[in-house]
Amino acid sequence: MASWTKFARSFSRKYSVAPKFDGSHGGAEQFDAQLLWKRLSYFVGFPAIGLAMVNCYLSHQAHHDDERPEFVAYEHLRIRTKKYPWGDGNHSLFHNSKMNPLPEGYEE
Structure with missing residues (x-):
């Protein structure tokens, strides 16, 4: 039983999703990855969705009077x-x- 709790404790520490800013393993790298995906969402994802919306609207307007x-x-x-x-x-x-x-x- 003690070995199971030891395994669970080490597993939860190793694969924790909370960012660690204390300089331990995975803290800075995890924060950088989170910042990267946040910026990709804002500067790539949302503009791509907006451009797709504009494309659909203009395509609809082109065929509106058919x-x-x-x-x-x-x-x-x-x-x-x-x-x-x-x-x-x-x-x-x-x-x-x-x-x-x-x-x-x-x-x-």
Whole structure:
């Protein structure tokens, strides 16, 4: 039993996640690594997320005025076996009248 507690104590000291600033093994290196990842997050990660957001917005705006595709009444698409439990039962929950056709065609 004593050997187990000795092992657990040495393991917890060796692999502790708290930074040590007393100059012992792992203190300064761990603090430097933490600072590195903090700076990478702020100066690389967040700008990359921002640039991706701008790219998505500009891509959406470039296709905003595209004409909708021609309606073709395929038999295997827009099958309604029972009504939706909201509204008139024919429109999906997130229906977009400009882009989503009904089984009969687009709404005018």
